[in-house]
Structure formats: structure tokens, C-alpha cells
Amino acid sequence: MKLGDTPFNLDATLCCGQVFRWEKVRGWWYGVTGDRAFKIRQIGDMLEFTNASEQFIKRYFGLGDDLPKISAEIGKDDYIRAALREFWGMRIIRQDPWECLISYICATYKSIPAIKRMLLNLSRKFGEKTTLDGMEFFTFPTPETLASARVQQLAECGLGYRARFVLETSKQIFEGRFMLESLRQLPYEQAKKQLCTLPGVGPKVADCVLLFSLDKLEAFPVDRWIARVIVNHYGHMLPRELAKKLLGKECLSSAEYMRLNAFGREYFGQYAGYAQEYLYHYERMNAAGCKIGV
DNA sequence: TTCCAGGGAGTAT
DNA sequence: ATACTCCATGGA
Numbered sequence: 001m002k003l004g005d006t007p008f009n010l011d012a013t014l015c016c017g018q019v020f021r022w023e024k025v026r027g028w029w030y031g032v033t034g035d036r037a038f039k040i041r042q043i044g045d046m047l048e049f050t051n052a053s054e055q056f057i058k059r060y061f062g063l064g065d066d067l068p069k070i071s072a073e074i075g076k077d078d079y080i081r082a083a084l085r086e087f088w089g090m091r092i093i094r095q096d097p098w099e100c101l102i103s104y105i106c107a108t109y110k111s112i113p114a115i116k117r118m119l120l121n122l123s124r125k126f127g128e129k130t131t132l133d134g135m136e137f138f139t140f141p142t143p144e145t146l147a148s149a150r151v152q153q154l155a156e157c158g159l160g161y162r163a164r165f166v167l168e169t170s171k172q173i174f175e176g177r178f179m180l181e182s183l184r185q186l187p188y189e190q191a192k193k194q195l196c197t198l199p200g201v202g203p204k205v206a207d208c209v210l211l212f213s214l215d216k217l218e219a220f221p222v223d224r225w226i227a228r229v230i231v232n233h234y235g236h237m238l239p240r241e242l243a244k245k246l247l248g249k250e251c252l253s254s255a256e257y258m259r260l261n262a263f264g265r266e267y268f269g270q271y272a273g274y275a276q277e278y279l280y281h282y283e284r285m286n287a288a289g290c291k292i293g294v
Numbered sequence: 295t296t297c298c299a300g301g302g303a304g305t306a307t
Numbered sequence: 308a309t310a311c312t313c314c315a316t317g318g319a
Contacts, residue, residue: 017300108301114317115300160315165302202302223300251301253309280300297319307310 001054003045007067009089010042016281018212019093020103020116021123021140030132032123033060033096037130037137051132062091065217065274074268074275079233083282090281092273093212097180098173099140100213105165105200107208114158121157122146146170165200172198188216203257211273220264220272222257224250229283230260238263 014022014029022031028039038051049057058064067089075081095103102122107115119140126141126149146154147170154163172178178198183191188210195206204223210216222230227246235243242259246252252260268275 104300105302107299109299109314110301110316111299111318113299113319117317155315158316160317161313162302162315200302204301208300221300225300250298254302255309257301284300299316299318301314303312303314305310305312307308 001047001049001057003047003063006045006063007089008042008045008047008061008063008091009087010040010047010061012087012090012281013061013093016087016090016277017112017284018277019095020107020112020119025135030135030137032130032137032139035128035130035139037132039132060094062094065091067091070217070271070274074271074278076267080268080275080279083278086285087278087281090278092217092277094215095213096140097183097209097213098143101169101173101180101195101198101201101205101209102140102146102166104205104208104212105169106159106162108162108200108202108205118158122154122159125153125157143170143174147174162200168199169201183210184214188218191216192219203254203261207261211276217271217273218265218269220261220268220276222252222260222264223280225280225283226264226276227252227260229279230263234263234267237267 010029022029028041030037030039036051038049040047040049040052040057047057071084075084103115103119106118110118123138123140126145127138130137130139146166149167151163151167154166159166173180183194186194191210191214192203192206195201195209196203204221207219207221211219211221230238231243231246242256246256264276265272
């Protein structure tokens with residue numbers, strides 16, 4: 001498939017920490033969605049893949065997003081313009097909402113390598129095996145499977161205290177008490193409010209699920225890295241009292257989260273989620289020693 | 295060994 | 308509403 005003048009950066013898109021179950025082997029990215037594995041690679045403006053339709057690829061990798069337009073809207077200052085330049089072509093992936101939800105419940109208070117390990121363990125224990133190019137892959141477990149698991153089994157995957165959150169949320173989804181897909185047609189605020197009723201889901205996890213799987217590009221997740229970016233590079237745009245209070249703080253209160261979240265959405269606009277992801281990746285890649293695991 | 299991680303929930307004010 | 312505390316585990 002030829003990208004033509006559609007800017008795309010596959011490596012940045014899969015490396016920036018929005019998805020956790022892709023791996024690069026001999027120049028190809030291998031991943032699992034739905035019931036099968038597929039691989040994809042980019043050579044210039046050529047995108048090669050197997051086991052997937054062109055329609056699926058366009059949808060999954062957000063190739064329908066008008067990146068030049070988005071860039072023009074969020075490129076408000078030199079700092080984010082540098083991030084846009086550095087990883088130009090990086091896109092917000094449209095993940096499966098269910099996998100995304102469980103992934104970000106697991107992601108709380110964990111490093112990315114540890115998150116990858118947890119999700120791999122979950123898939124190995126509860127998913128179904130499939131093969132591609134002689135390698136083994138596992139589908140992501142279904143709501144039914146996780147809902148009928150025991151807390152101890154989930155904990156054994158390295159989830160720790162998150163095990164009971166994953167179990168209870170899985171039960172709500174499986175039993176039809178929570179309609180994840182229906183959130184897609186709700187406005188951002190309402191969808192977020194509903195997500196936050198799930199155990200293990202607070203404002204940050206909700207924002208990630210909305211942005212990475214439910215087409216809410218205005219969502220602006222604020223984690224430790226983004227909080228650091230805002231304080232260090234946009235602190236002068238915050239109320240002086242707030243900027244001072246956040247300086248050197250290790251975690252945000254819910255009120256502080258709301259204020260940084262609101263800042264991001266108001267400053268960057270309807271595509272704030274794209275701004276967030278470029279800033280997040282830029283900050284992490286420029287962190288001391290570039291030692292962040294891919 | 296010690297520190298920290300894409301935060302959230304529970305509890306006391 | 309806000310502040311403080313604990314959380315279970317693994318990677319660095």
C-alpha cells in the first residue's frame with residue numbers, strides 16, 4: 001500500500017507507549033488484533049503488511065486523521081513544534097477498547113517494560129495461541145475469560161493489587177452491566193464520567209481509553225511525564241500559584257489533574273490528544289540517557 | 295539494596 | 308472538597 005503524501009511514522013507510532021503488545025523482529029513489526037497475528041513494515045512511503053485488509057490498516061493506525069491539519073492546530077509554540085518535527089508522522093492508534101481498557105488499568109503506577117510483561121503474561125495464560133512466521137503469538141483474553149478467572153491467577157501475571165480491579169471490571173463488561181462500545185457515541189465528558197465508575201479507572205486511565213480506542217482526540221491524559229512537561233515548559237501559562245505548587249511534586253491530586261487536563265485541552269484544542277502523545281514521546285526520548293525501553 | 299513506575303482507592307479531616 | 312496513605316510487583 002502506497003502512502004503517497006500521507007505522513008506516517010510506523011516506528012514512532014508503535015514505540016511511543018500507546019500500545020504494549022507489538023514487537024519488532026528482523027525489520028517487521030508483529031502484533032495481534034482480534035483473532036490473528038499480522039506483521040507490517042514501512043519502507044519510505046510504502047506500507048507492507050500481511051493478514052490484514054487495507055481498510056483495517058488505515059483505521060487501526062489512524063491514517064484517516066488529517067495530520068497536517070492537526071499539526072497546524074496544535075503547533076502553538078516552539079516546544080511542541082520541535083516534538084512534531086522529531087516524530088513527524090506519528091499517529092494515534094485506534095486500539096480495541098476492551099484491550100485498551102485492561103491495558104491502562106494495568107498501567108497504573110507501573111513502568112512500560114513491566115506493563116508489557118503483565119499483558120504478555122495475561123495473553124499467554126488466558127489468550128489463544130496463534131502462529132506467524134514460525135513464532136508464537138497470543139490473542140488478548142476475552143471479557144468472558146477474565147471475568148471467570150480467579151484473582152490469584154491474575155495476580156500471578158504480575159498484576160499485584162490491580163488483579164481485583166481487572167476482575168471486577170471484566171465482570172461488568174462480560175455481564176453487560178457496562179457498555180464500552182456505546183461510549184463512542186457519547187460526548188467526551190459523559191463518556192469519561194462513565195468510565196470513571198469502573199473499578200481501577202480514574203481520570204487518567206479514562207483519558208487514555210478515550211484517546212487510544214474511542215476516537216476522542218480531545219482527551220489529554222496527564223501522567224507523571226506530561227505533568228513534568230507542563231510544569232517545565234508551560235508553567236508560565238498556568239496560574240502562578242498552581243505552577244509553584246506542582247514544582248517538584250510527585251503525584252497529582254484529583255483537582256490538580258483536572259486543572260492540567262483542562263489546560264491541555266484549552267490550549268491545544270480539539271486535537272489535544274495528539275499534542276499529548278507527541279509531548280509524551282518527546283519528553284521520554286529526551287530523558288536522561290534515552291534509557292527508556294522500547 | 296534501594297528506588298521508582300503512563301494512578302487509584304480508602305480514610306480522615 | 309482536600310490531604311494523606313497504602314497499594315503488589317518488577318525492572319533499573
